[in-house]
Amino acid sequence: MKKFLVMAVMAIMAVAASAQVYVGGSLGYTHQKLDEGNTDVFTFAPEVGYNLNSTWAVGGSLNYTWTKDVSNQFYINPYARYTFFHSELVNLFVDGSVDLGISAPKEGDSSTIWGIGLKPGLSLNLNKKFSLVAHVGFLGYRDLADAGKVYGINIDNNITFGFYYNF
Numbered sequence: 001m002k003k004f005l006v007m008a009v010m011a012i013m014a015v016a017a018s019a020q021v022y023v024g025g026s027l028g029y030t031h032q033k034l035d036e037g038n039t040d041v042f043t044f045a046p047e048v049g050y051n052l053n054s055t056w057a058v059g060g061s062l063n064y065t066w067t068k069d070v071s072n073q074f075y076i077n078p079y080a081r082y083t084f085f086h087s088e089l090v091n092l093f094v095d096g097s098v099d100l101g102i103s104a105p106k107e108g109d110s111s112t113i114w115g116i117g118l119k120p121g122l123s124l125n126l127n128k129k130f131s132l133v134a135h136v137g138f139l140g141y142r143d144l145a146d147a148g149k150v151y152g153i154n155i156d157n158n159i160t161f162g163f164y165y166n167f
Contacts, residue, residue, distance in 0.1 A: 029043075049164075055084075121136065
């Protein structure tokens with residue numbers, strides 16, 4: 001058991017020393033004014049990723065969304081990232097992602113939600129360790145179980161902001 005723990009710690013240190021791992025996430029808040037009334041939506045999404053090279057990365061996030069008086073959603077979001085523009089200050093990328101999760105409405109039964117698509121984004125490099133990240137839009141398909149199916153492109157209300165710490 002000791003050998004396993006030592007090997008695991010050494011493997012983590014080797015990966016972190018090679019500056020290929022990043023951690024971060026995003027927080028979100030939305031206030032919606034609807035015909036039925038107003039609602040508030042909070043989102044928390046920690047994220048971890050691994051840079052395979054200067055162009056490709058793989059990662060994932062755990063997303064939790066709470067909608068006041070409506071539902072709670074929890075889903076995992078693995079992705080492959082292709083960075084198509086590099087500069088000292090800005091990187092432009094697109095994430096190919098899969099969403100797998102559960103939606104638990106305040107009333108009624110829980111349901112499975114899933115989706116697949118592309119999310120473009122940009123990374124603003126503050127220094128070698130910290131980056132601000134934004135995703136804008138979604139192009140793909142989402143099955144929202146009882147709420148319906150969504151496909152196409154969405155760029156008007158699908159903007160997220162976050163940060164990364166690069167090891």
